[in-house]
Amino acid sequence: MGLLSPTLPDIDLGQWRRLPQLERLKIQVQHWGEHGFGTPVGAYLFYVIKMIAYVVIPLWIISSSTPGLGTLSEIGSWWTQPIVFQKFVLFTILFEVMGFGCGSGPLTMRFFPPVGGFTYWLRPGTMRLAPWPKRIPLTSGDTRTVFDVLAYAGLLGVLIWGLISDGVAGGIGSAGMLAPSVPIAVIALLILVGLRDKTIFLAARSDQYFVMVIAFLFPFVDMIIALKLVMLAIWWGAATSKLNHHFPFVVAVMISNSPLLPSTWLKRKLYRNFPDDMRPSTFAKFAAHQGTVIEYLLPAILIFSVNSTLTTVVLIGLTIFHLFILSTFPAGVPLEWNLFVIGAAWFLFGNYTGSEYSLWNATSIWPYLIVVALIAGIVVGGTKPQWISFLMGMRYYAGNWATNTWIMRPGVEERLQEEIVKSAPMTKFQLLKLYDEDTSEFMMQKFTAWRSMHSHGRAHMGLISRAVGNREEYVIREGEFLAGAILGWNFGEGHLHNQQLLEALQRTCHFADGDIRVVMIEGQPMHRGTQNYRIVDAATGLIEEGTVAVSDMITRQSWLNETESIPVTVISTTDVAGPR
Template identity: 25%
Template sequence: MSSDTATHSGLRPATFLSYAEVPASGEAQRRLTFRERLFGFCHGLNKSDAPRNPFPTALIFVYLVKCVLYVLIFYGAVRDPSLSLSDERNAKRWIVYNVLTDAIGMNATSGPMGFRSTLWFCFVPLYNFLTPGTITGPLVPGIKAVRGRALVAGYIVYIALLCRAMLSPSIGAAEVLPPLALLAVMAPFDFVIAECSRAEHYGYMLFALAFSDSWLFGLQIVQIGLWTGAGVSKLGPWFKYTVVNMSCNSPLAPLMPSFLRALHTGFPTDMRPSRLARAASAFGTCAEICVGPLCAFGPTRYLGVVLALGFHSFIFFHLPFASVQEWNIFCMWAAVYLFGVHEFALPPSGAVHPALATVLLLGLVVVPAVGQLFPARVPFLFAFRPYAGNWFFAWHVVETKALPKLRRLKTAESLLFEENDPTSRLAQLPFLKRRNAYCCDAEYASQFMQYGLPAQLVAFPHYRPLVPIVELLEQRRGWASADAYRLLYSMPFLALVHGWNLAAGWHMREGAPYYPALQATCGFEKGECFAVVFKPTGLLSRTAEWFVVDVADQAVVLRGKAPLSELEAMQPIEMDVDALRRFVVEDDMKKER
C-alpha cells in the first residue's frame, strides 16, 4: 500500500499465512481521527462486503499442532502405560496434568490468540511468577501488589507438589491437599496464580480427588455446575453479540459470507444482531443450560454427551481470543468420561463427605450466585460466566510521550504488541522469503490492537461509550490527534503485567491494589495514563456502568451509567460526546481545568 492511500475497499483479505491489509497507513492514517480509524476495521475487515477474520488461516493449524502436543505429552510421559486410558489412575493424572500445564502457562491464553509472541509462546506466567518485583493480583484489599521472594518460593513448591501428585502411584488426599493448601495460602497475596491454575474448574476437581469413595461424583457435579452456571450467565441480552463476534472472527468466516451478513440486521448499515443471531444465541443458551441435566439423567446421557461435544467443538474451531482450546478438549473429555463411560450416581456409600459437600455448595452455588448477581465482586471465571458477552473489560489510555514509563514494568515481553512481532520470524524462513510471503508487520499489529480490536468490542453495547470517552479525553487533555496517545486493551496488557489474564478486568476494579502498584513502578504524571473500566452487568440488572481512573493518583475522574436498551439501540460507533454526557453521573476532570 502506498503511503498516501486511505481507501476502505479493494484491500487484501487475510490469507493462509498473511494478516489482512490495514485500512490506511502513512500520512493518510495520520489524518484520520480516532473514530475514523475504528471505522476502518468495524465490519470485521476493512469495510469488506462481509465480515471476515483478519488473522491468517494458518492459526488454526498452529492450534491443532499445539493441542496434539498437549495430548501427546500426557499420553507419552504422564499416563500409566500399564493401564487403560479410562482407568481411574490415568483419569486422575489427566486432571492434575491440566492443573500443572495451566499453572505454568502452556494452556489457556498461550499462543497468538492469547496475544503472545513466539519468544514466550507458552510460558509467560513462569516469568512473572518466578520474578520478584513483578505486579501481583491480591485477593485481599490493602495488600501491596508486588511479588516478593516468599511468593516466588511458594510458587516453586506449588509446582513441585503438583508434579509429585501427578506422578504418584495413587492420587488421593495426601497428594492433592498439599498443593491446594499452598494455593489457598498464596491467593490473598496473588490470586492470579489460582486463576492461572483454573481453580474454578480443575481446582474443584482436584479437591474432589481427595475423597476416595466420592471423587467421581464430585467431578460430575463440578462439570454439571460449570455448564449450568455458564448457561445461566447468557440469559441476559448480551450473549447474542458473542455469537456474532465469534462467528465473524472464525478462520472459517470466508466460507460463509451470506450467513455472516445475515447475523446483522442490515449489514453493513445496521450492525445490530439480527433475528437469526438472536435465535442462534437462544439455542446456545438453552443447550448449555440443558447439557448438564441431560448428561446426569440416564436415558438422555448420551444425548447430553453429543451436545457437549458439539458445543465445545464450536468454540474450539472458532479460535476465540484467550486461546482456551485445551480447556475445550478437557470439557469434551469430561463429557465422554464422566457421563459416557460412567453414569451419574451418588457415591457408593450413599453419602457425600461433609467437607466435599461444603466446597461443592460454596464453589458451585454460593460463589457463582453472588458472581452472577453482583459480577463486579467476583472474578468472572469463579462466577461461571465464560463467553457471556458481559465482561469486566478495560483499556489504558496512555499519552505517547509517557509510553517509555511502561518499560519500567517487569514483563516477559513488550507491552506494545507490535514490538513482539509474533509471526515476522516466519517471513525470514528461506522458502517464504523467496516467495515474498507477507506474514505480519509491526504496523498491522499496532493498528489492530489500537483500533481493530476496539472496533470489534464496541459491537457489544457495554463498551460503546469507549469511543466518546476517548474523544472526551482528547478534548480535556488537548491531544491534537489520535497519535498523541495509545490504547492498551486490558487482556494482553494484564497478561504481561500479572503473568496471566483471561479477560479478567476484575483486577482493575475501583480501589484495586493494582493501581498504586502500577503507579509506584511507572511514576506517571497526572493526565498521562487513564484506565477506562467497564463493569459487568448483573443477571437481573439492565444498566451498564463505567468509570475512568487517573492512574497518577488513583482518582476516579469520570463515572457514568446507561440503560442497556439505549446502548443497544445505537450502532457500534454511533455514540458521541454529547450522547455520552447524558449518562455521566460524576465528572471531576472539569475541576482539573
C-alpha cells in the same frame, strides 16, 4: 493470507492512521464482520500443535509412570480408571498455570514469547496483584519476591509429583487413586500462591480445577458425584449468565472470527444490515439462544440419566457443541478447556451412569456442600459482579464482564516498556518485530474495535469523551493486553487491569495528571438494567463515576454514529486538573 501475514482491508494503512479514531474503528469493525481478526495461518497451526500436545503428552506420562496401567497403545483398556482422570486434572492445572493454556499465543497478542505464565512468575521483581492486600496479613505489596517465586515453583513441583506418583488402593481398576497427600499439597499451595497473586490463582483455572482437586479427597462414589455436580455447575452457570442482552453480540463477533467458516455471506448474516448496521441480527440472536438451551438441557439429561444409550446420544451432542465453540477460536482461546470438558463428560457420565452413582447416593454431605458453594459463587457473581472474578462466578462468554479501556498520552507505552519489570515487551513492541509500524498499529487497534463490537464496548467508546478532551491526541488501548504484557496472563478478567493495576504502575512510574486515564466498566448485575462505570487518572485518582443503561449500549453502533458520546447518569465527580 500468508503463514505470518494477517488479512488486512484493501486500504492505505498510512492514510487510515490519519483518520479520526471513530472512523478508523468503523473500518475495522466492518472488516471484522467478514474476516475476524484476520489471523495468519501460522497462528492457527500453533494452536493445533498445542492442542495435540495437551492430549498426547499427559496420556504418555500417565501410562508410563502409573503402575497398573498399560502402554499408550492400550489406552482403550485403562482410560476409564479414576487415577487417569485425577492425573489429567493435575496436568491441566500445570498446563494452565505455566501459561500454555488460556490466554496464550498470537490470538491473545503474545508473540515473543508466545506464553507468559512461568516466564513471569519465576522471575523476582515482576508485578503481582494480591486479592485482599489490606485484609490478609503478609500479602500487601505489588512486587514479586523470592518467596513468591519459591511458592510458585513449589506448586509446579507438587503438580509434577502428583502426575508421576503411584496410586494407592481405592476406587475401581488396577491402578488405584491418588494418595490424599497429593490433592492436599496442591490445595494448600494454590491457596498460598493465590493469596499473594490472584493472577496465578485465576490462571490455574481454580474456578473449576481447584474444586475438582478438593473432590479428590472424598470417598470414591462421593468423588464421582461431586465431579458430576461441578460439571453441571459449569454448564448451568454459563447458561444462566447468558440470559442477557449481551450474549448475541458475543456470538456474532465469535463466529465472524471462525477460520472454518470461510463464507463471508453467512458471516454478514450475523449482523442486521452489514456493513451499515453491525448490531447482531435475528439469526445471531437465535444462535445465541440455542446455545443457552443446549447448556441447560443436555447437562440436565446427563445428570439424571441412567440409560446408557440416552447418555451416549447426549454426550455426542455436547461433544459437537464444544467442538463448534473450539472451531471459532474464541477470544482468550480456551481451546484445551473445551477438550477437557469433552473428555470429562465422557469419563464421568459415560462410565458412571448406574444408579449407584446417582445424585442421591452420596455417603457424605461433602458433594452437596461443593455444589452449594458453586451456586453461591454464581449468585454473587450475577448480583455483585464487582466482588469476584467473572471466572469464579462462572459467567463464561456471556458478554457481561468487567472491562477497561486505557487512554494514554503518546510516549506512555514506551515508559511502560522501559520502567516495568516483565518477561516480554509491551504488545506494540512485540508486533514491531514482525510487521511495519502501520500494520502493527492496525492490529493493536483491531482489538479496540473487537471490544467496541460488544455491547459494553459502545459505552467505552462514548466514555472516552468524558475522560479526556480530544481523543485524537491520545493512544487508546484495550486493557487486556496491558495486563497480559505486565502481569504475564490475561483471559478477559477486567479485575486484573483496573484501578489496582493502575495504582501499582503509578507507584513505579509516577505519571503526571492526564498521562493515563482508564475507563472502567463493571459487569451488569442480573437484577439491574445498568452497568457502573468509573473514570480514573493514574496520578489524581477517581474523576467520575456513574451508570450507563444497557438499553443505550445495544441500540448504538460501535462507532456511535459519529456522536462520540453515550448518555450516562453521573453519581459523583471530582474536580481535577488536566484535560477533560
